[in-house]
Amino acid sequence: MRAFDAIVLGLGAMGSAATYQLAKAGRAVLGIDRHAPPHTLGSSHGETRITRLACGEGAVYTQFVRRSHQIWRELESQTGRELLTENGLLVISGRGPRAANHEKPDFLKTTIEAAKIHEIAHEVLDGRTTKQRFAAFNVKDDDTIYFEPGAGFVRPEVCVSTQLEIARSLGAVIHTGEKVISFTPSATSVTVVTDKATYAAERLVLTAGPWLPTLLGGRLGDLFRITRQVLYWYRIDAPDNRAELYDPKHFPVFIWQLPAPQSIYGFPAINGPRGGVKIATEQYSQQSTAEGVDRTVTEEETRHMYDRYIGPFFSDLALPCVKSTVCLYTCVDQARFIIDFHPDSDRVIIASPCSGHGFKHSAGIGDALAQLVTDGKSQFDLASFRFN
Numbered sequence: 001m002r003a004f005d006a007i008v009l010g011l012g013a014m015g016s017a018a019t020y021q022l023a024k025a026g027r028a029v030l031g032i033d034r035h036a037p038p039h040t041l042g043s044s045h046g047e048t049r050i051t052r053l054a055c056g057e058g059a060v061y062t063q064f065v066r067r068s069h070q071i072w073r074e075l076e077s078q079t080g081r082e083l084l085t086e087n088g089l090l091v092i093s094g095r096g097p098r099a100a101n102h103e104k105p106d107f108l109k110t111t112i113e114a115a116k117i118h119e120i121a122h123e124v125l126d127g128r129t130t131k132q133r134f135a136a137f138n139v140k141d142d143d144t145i146y147f148e149p150g151a152g153f154v155r156p157e158v159c160v161s162t163q164l165e166i167a168r169s170l171g172a173v174i175h176t177g178e179k180v181i182s183f184t185p186s187a188t189s190v191t192v193v194t195d196k197a198t199y200a201a202e203r204l205v206l207t208a209g210p211w212l213p214t215l216l217g218g219r220l221g222d223l224f225r226i227t228r229q230v231l232y233w234y235r236i237d238a239p240d241n242r243a244e245l246y247d248p249k250h251f252p253v254f255i256w257q258l259p260a261p262q263s264i265y266g267f268p269a270i271n272g273p274r275g276g277v278k279i280a281t282e283q284y285s286q287q288s289t290a291e292g293v294d295r296t297v298t299e300e301e302t303r304h305m306y307d308r309y310i311g312p313f314f315s316d317l318a319l320p321c322v323k324s325t326v327c328l329y330t331c332v333d334q335a336r337f338i339i340d341f342h343p344d345s346d347r348v349i350i351a352s353p354c355s356g357h358g359f360k361h362s363a364g365i366g367d368a369l370a371q372l373v374t375d376g377k378s379q380f381d382l383a384s385f386r387f388n
Contacts, residue, residue, distance in 0.1 A: 001197075001198055001200055002199065002200075003028075003189070003199075003200045003201065004028045004029060004030045004173075004199065004200070004201040004202075005022070005027040005028045005029060005201060005202050006027055006028075006029045006030075006202065006203045006204070006205060006373045007029070007030045007031075007032065007190070007192050007201040007204050007205070008022070008031045008032070008205045009032050009033075009180055009192070009204065009205070009206050009207065009208050010032075010033060010207040010208030010209055010211065010212075010352065011031045011032070011033040011037045011174070011176070011207075012033075012042050012043060012044040012160060012209055013043065013044045013156065013159075013160065013207075013209075013354075014207035014209075014351050014352055014354070014358070014362050014365055014366060014369070015033070015037075015205070015207035015208075015352075016031075016037060016159070016160045016161075016163040016164045016362075017071075017163055017362045017365060017369075018205050018207060018351070018366040018369040018370060018373075019031040019163065019164065019167045019172050019366075020163035020164070020166055020167040020170075020172075020366060021366045021367050021370035022167075022172070022369075022370045022373060022374075023166075023167040023168075023170035023171055023172040024166075024167075024170060024370075025370055027370070028171070029172045029173070030172070030173045030174075030175065030199060030201065031164070031174045032175045032176075032178050032180060032192070032194065033175070033176050033177075033178070034178065034179040034180070034211070035176065036176040036177060037160050037161070037164065037176070038156065038160040038161050040325060041290070042209050042210060042211075042290070042327075042328055043210065043328050043329065043330065043354075043358075043359075044156045044157070044160055045156060045157060045325065045327065046156065046231045046278070046327055047155065047157070047270065047278065048153040048154070048155060048253075048267045048270060048278060049154050049155075049156050049359040049360060050089065050152075050153055050253045050255070050265060050267070050360060051065060051068070051069070051084065051151060051153060051154050051359075052065070052089045052111075052148055052151040052253075052360065053065055053066060053069075053115075053118065053120045053150055053151060054112070054114040054115035054118065054120045054122065054148055054151075055111070055357075056091065056101055056104050056106075056107035056108065056111035056114065056255075057101075057104060057357060058110065058114070058384070059113065059117045059118060060381060060384050061114075061361060062114060062117075062118045062120075063364070063380055063381060064361035064364035064365055064368070064380065065360050065364065066364070067363065067364030067367055068360060068361055068362065068364040069084060071363040071364065071366075071367065072084040072154060072159065072363055075162055075163070075166070078166070079166075081158055081162055082155065082158070083154055083155055083158055083159050083162065084152065084153075084154050085152045085154075085248060086150055086151065086152040087152045087153070087248045087249065087252055087253065087268065088147060088148065088149045088150075088151055088152065088253070089146075089147070089148045089151030089152070089252055089253050089254065089255070090134065090145055090146070090147055090252050090254040090255070090256075091107065091108050091145065091146040091254070091255045091256075092130075092137070092139055092143055092144075092145050092254060092256040092257065093108040093143065093144055093145075093257040094139075094140055094142065094143040094257075095142060096259065097259060098257040098258065098259060098260075098263070099257060099258055099259065099261060099262050099263040100263075101255060101257060101282075102282075102335035102355060102356060102357050103284075103334055103335040104335070107255070107257055108144060108146060108257060111146050112124065112146055115146070115148065120148060120150070121148070121149060121150060122146060122147060122148045122149075123147045124144065124145070124146055124147075125144075125145040125146075126141065126142070126143070126144065126145070127139040127140045127141040127143035127144075127145065128141045130143070130145045130147075134250070134251065134252065136245040136246055136250070136251055136314060136316065137254070137313070137314070138312070138313050138314065138315060147252070151253065152252075153253050153267055153270075154360065156359055159359075159363070163363075163366070175194075175196075178194045178196050178197075179194060179195045180192060180193070180194050180215065181193045181194055181195060183215075183348070185342070185344070185345035185347040185348050186347070188202075188347075189201060189202055189347065190202075190203065190347045190348060192204065202347070202373075203347055203348070203372075203373045204347060204349070205349045205351065205369055205373065206342075206348065206349065206350045206351070206352065207351055207352045209290075209328065209330050209353075210226045210289070210290035210328040210329075210330050211290045212224055212330060212350070212352050213226065213289075214289075214290070216350075220342075220343070220350075220387075223332055223338075223353075224330050224331065224332060224353050225284075225287050225330075225331045225332075226287060226288050226289055226290060226293070226328055226329070226330055226331075227283060227286065227287060227288065227329045227331060228286060228288045228293050228294065228326060228328065229280065229281075229282060229283065229326070229327045229328065229329055229356070230280065230281075230297055230301060230305070230324055230327075231278060231280045231324060231325050231326075231327055232278065232279055232280060232297075232302060232310075232321055232323075232324050233276030233277065233278045233321065233324065234276050234279065234306065234310055234314075234317040234318065234319070234322060235273070235274070235276050235317065235319075235320070235321075235322050236269060236273040236276070236277060236317060236318075237316060237317070237318035238273075238316035242316050243269075243273045246268055246269045246273070246277050246316070247269055247272075248268040248269075248270060250268075251269070251277075252268075253266065253268070254266055256313065258309070262281040262282060262283060262309070263281065263282070264279055264280065264281050264309050264313070265280060265281075265282075266278055266279035266280065267279075274322075276321075276322035276323065277314070279305075279310060279314075281305070281309060282329070284329075284331060288328070293326060293328060294326070295326045297324040297325070297326060301324075302321035302324060303319065305321075306318075306319050306321070329355060330352060330353040330354065330355070331353065331355045331356065332353045332355060335356065335357070336355060336384065336385065337351070337354050337355065337358065337361075337385045338350055338351065338352070338385055339365060339368065339369070339382050339385040340385060340386045340387050341372075343387060349369060349372050349373065351365060351368075367380075368380040368382065
């Protein structure tokens, strides 16, 4: 039985980043995943993820996304791949009660506050100015809009695969298609049993996302809620001079706080007009599991999404839906993260439940996890992300 400095269970957003950082630091690391990342069964797929320096979830998150941007730029320089596109962000809200984003009813306000605290370049616009600059958005004149030019989107599948490839080139051992049965910590190590072998390491990093409740079980597993989310791509039905309004040069990523029950968020047409514009909502009321989730998106769902959340706000988008996919959120209270040692053993580190807004932070969190493995502490402020 080969012993490692660290074993990482789950190689999606957080796991691939942690494996890469551990390998880069010269640690003997084994990464294990029951599937073959990047895949479409967890939370790290769908072509694009929003990244923003000012986080409406709280100013404490900016430390992760800033470090993530640095890491992705380093990886781009090293590989020649495109991971991060800075095409700007709009956060849109208006008069009257609005749907909460990640359990934050004042999401626009807290975004602006975070930008001021961290001195992030931004503008606060009215609806009329926004329509002049970003004509695709059917905002109201009295809406309030936050614009962050340094925000944009990352490509999750490319980020995951790039970090795993480089980790492997640096000596990391990557096992895919291998299911973890159990893990047992002792005073000096952790033993991991899979359906193929048994391994040992000084520390174990659990980054299994929606599979965490099953792995942890009991009181810890009950802390996490798995919710089904649907991502939609709608076609652009407009002449060329209008269609170009949806390309990345003219169409920022956006988060739009609508009246209840849900807000929407979306991206430019990164694959041209025929590839469609990706827009989604977020729901937290219906729970599921990683294995039992319904991955079929019905025509009724795509029609309802268009009628309620697309047509009224983007006049150039039309049915039928170009494509759709199901994604999973692993949620905890207050839509926060958990980055902490297991309550029963400091040999086990848990970092995965990122409540639907984690990918932008993942590269930085991977750095934090590598520090926890190596030093038992991190240079990042992790106080807000403990179990208690």
